[in-house]
Amino acid sequence: xxxxxxxxxxxxxxxxxxxxxxxxxxxxxxxxxxxxxxxxxxxxxxxxxxxxxxxxxxxxxxxxxxxxxxxxxxxxxxxxxxxxxxxxxxxxxxxxxxxxxxxxxxxxxxxxxxxxxxxxxxxxxxxxxxxxxxxxxxxxxxxxxxxxxxxxxxxxxxxxxxxxxxxxxxxxxxxxxxxxxxxxxxxxxxxxxxxxxxxxxxxxxxxxxxxxxxxxxxxxxxxxxxxxxxxxxxxxxxxxxxxxxxxxxxxxxxxxxxxxxxxxxxxxxxxxxxxxxxxxxxxx
Amino acid sequence: xxxxxxxxxxxxxxxxxxxxxxxxxxxxxxxxxxxxxxxxxxxxxxxxxxxxxxxxxxxxxxxxxxxxxxxxxxxxxxxxxxxxxxxxxxxxxxxxxxxxxxxxxxxxxxxxxxxxxxxxxxxxxxxxxxxxxxxxxxxxxxxxxxxxxxxxxxxxxxxxxxxxxxxxxxxxxxxxxxxxxxxxxxxxxxxxxxxxxxxxxxxxxxxxxxxxxxxxxxxxxxxxxxxxxxxxxxxxxxxxxxxxxxxxxxxxxxxxxxxxxxxxxxxxxxxxxxxxxxxxxxxxxxxxx
Numbered sequence: 001x002x003x004x005x006x007x008x009x010x011x012x013x014x015x016x017x018x019x020x021x022x023x024x025x026x027x028x029x030x031x032x033x034x035x036x037x038x039x040x041x042x043x044x045x046x047x048x049x050x051x052x053x054x055x056x057x058x059x060x061x062x063x064x065x066x067x068x069x070x071x072x073x074x075x076x077x078x079x080x081x082x083x084x085x086x087x088x089x090x091x092x093x094x095x096x097x098x099x100x101x102x103x104x105x106x107x108x109x110x111x112x113x114x115x116x117x118x119x120x121x122x123x124x125x126x127x128x129x130x131x132x133x134x135x136x137x138x139x140x141x142x143x144x145x146x147x148x149x150x151x152x153x154x155x156x157x158x159x160x161x162x163x164x165x166x167x168x169x170x171x172x173x174x175x176x177x178x179x180x181x182x183x184x185x186x187x188x189x190x191x192x193x194x195x196x197x198x199x200x201x202x203x204x205x206x207x208x209x210x211x212x213x214x215x216x217x218x219x220x221x222x223x224x225x226x227x228x229x230x231x232x233x234x235x236x237x238x239x240x241x242x243x244x245x246x247x248x249x250x251x252x253x254x255x256x257x258x259x260x261x262x263x264x265x266x267x268x269x270x271x272x273x274x275x276x277x278x279x280x281x282x283x284x
Numbered sequence: 285x286x287x288x289x290x291x292x293x294x295x296x297x298x299x300x301x302x303x304x305x306x307x308x309x310x311x312x313x314x315x316x317x318x319x320x321x322x323x324x325x326x327x328x329x330x331x332x333x334x335x336x337x338x339x340x341x342x343x344x345x346x347x348x349x350x351x352x353x354x355x356x357x358x359x360x361x362x363x364x365x366x367x368x369x370x371x372x373x374x375x376x377x378x379x380x381x382x383x384x385x386x387x388x389x390x391x392x393x394x395x396x397x398x399x400x401x402x403x404x405x406x407x408x409x410x411x412x413x414x415x416x417x418x419x420x421x422x423x424x425x426x427x428x429x430x431x432x433x434x435x436x437x438x439x440x441x442x443x444x445x446x447x448x449x450x451x452x453x454x455x456x457x458x459x460x461x462x463x464x465x466x467x468x469x470x471x472x473x474x475x476x477x478x479x480x481x482x483x484x485x486x487x488x489x490x491x492x493x494x495x496x497x498x499x500x501x502x503x504x505x506x507x508x509x510x511x512x513x514x515x516x517x518x519x520x521x522x523x524x525x526x527x528x529x530x531x532x533x534x535x536x537x538x539x540x541x542x543x544x545x546x547x548x549x550x551x552x553x554x555x556x557x558x559x560x561x562x563x564x565x566x567x568x569x570x571x572x573x
Contacts, residue, residue, distance in 0.1 A: 020377050027369060028386045031449065035389060037411055038401045053411040054418075095299045102296035107285050114297060121308050123498075123559055125506030127528045128548045129311035131535040132318060135326065136311065155307025162300060177286065187286050216394045218510035219528065223536065234396045238514055241400050248404055255397050266392045270385065273392075277450065278457035 366451025
């Protein structure tokens with residue numbers, strides 16, 4: 001997809017190159033400023049923060065990080081977020097692969113209706129189901145459990161996963177599949193040995209989109225995981241904030257620590273992030 | 285198409301159907317049922333549209349609905365801003381890769397982190413106002429989040445700040461996939477920047493703009509809870525109250541699940557109507573084109 005951008009600099013459409021640079025630098029400063037503020041504040045003590053909120057931190061203070069990590073809650077929240085994200089993305093992907101294979105490559109009664117319902121569900125906001133789901137999960141004693149909430153997240157991301165994979169599986173050349181079938185491959189073998197090996201581009205998109213969604217999710221996590229040991233990082237951060245409300249540097253140290261994993265993933269895997277998040281919309 | 289025997293296809297779709305029934309089907313049926321009953325515990329007597337009447341005449345609900353509607357005003361703004369920046373980057377200005385990396389960063393930060401950090405930036409004695417005072421713009425150093433006249437607009441600014449990053453990379457990716465030949469031919473014909481944007485690039489971006497508009501409409505109607513929870517929890521007073529928070533508060537804090545369910549049904553209908561309208565607009569635009 002990047003061939004158009006990879007070439008040399010275009011020269012003719014540069015009537016006001018400086019104006020463009022000026023606008024882009026302004027936008028970049030705007031985009032980076034909150035991150036900059038978070039980072040410099042995390043290295044200040046509260047006194048120097050109050051004296052000068054904008055200035056660079058000097059001398060550097062590291063105690064905010066120790067304070068933020070004190071008690072080890074942070075690591076527990078982080079571990080929970082990882083468990084819910086990995087668990088639900090794996091489950092959602094597995095279920096979607098099976099369903100999308102049938103929807104894209106088999107003929108059966110009710111197939112088109114099933115696909116339409118699935119597409120319609122993509123626009124249903126999770127908050128609509130919140131109250132009945134909470135009652136149901138209370139009755140089934142699934143509140144505060146890993147399996148319960150993993151299932152919930154997998155279900156909420158399932159319509160998008162099925163939609164994306166069905167479209168992708170439909171685009172696989174029929175000849176490849178026909179050839180395998182002529183050789184006597186069963187449908188499960190066709191899926192595992194022909195279709196899936198061709199699917200990494202779609203799977204990357206799926207995993208990145210769904211993982212970001214689950215990692216950032218707040219409402220479900222807040223309602224279905226009330227106990228302190230089960231909190232996700234995002235809910236933990238809002239708790240953390242109210243605890244250290246007046247100590248802004250400690251709060252910022254916590255926020256900085258919490259953003260590091262995604263920042264590092266992004267900076268090292270930028271290609272996958274950008275391609276993954278935009279592929280679905282650009283194909284059409 | 286694969287030739288499959290009898291029930292085989294249904295075995296493949298069964299797990300999906302089961303999970304969708306549990307997570308969407310059953311709760312959606314129940315939420316409609318709840319909205320027509322006076323719920324105590326697990327269920328309660330049928331009361332017709334009483335919950336809807338109570339909700340519609342509740343001032344807090346009206347404010348919440350108004351606030352979601354106002355947040356929708358950000359959607360065209362976000363689309364225009366991100367198309368504009370994406371087109372600037374598409375011209376491969378010096379350093380466009382670095383700009384892209386930086387401009388997408390806000391979207392990488394999780395919503396609660398963005399909300400919490402920016403709520404300190406916008407504090408009355410926060411860094412933004414300190415900066416404004418240093419620049420001699422004392423008059424603009426407002427109580428951004430503490431004053432109910434500005435709070436919702438500040439929240440909207442924060443949402444735009446993060447979500448535009450996604451729009452920029454989305455439109456840039458679409459532009460990068462374009463066939464360059466017509467664009468180069470136009471260059472030779474001396475087409476200027478504005479003409480190229482209007483006649484050559486925007487028509488190609490239409491599908492992507494639609495996609496971004498649908499995603500953003502859903503965000504503004506039904507995905508702002510995490511921003512609101514991290515920034516203001518609906519305050520000051522009800523200045524940043526939104527429908528999701530209203531459902532959460534009525535259903536779980538005030539134990540009024542019937543009213544919460546009625547709002548959930550209204551929110552679902554509202555979302556569906558708006559998306560249907562968007563697709564309607566698209567179809568008539570196609571007929572015109």
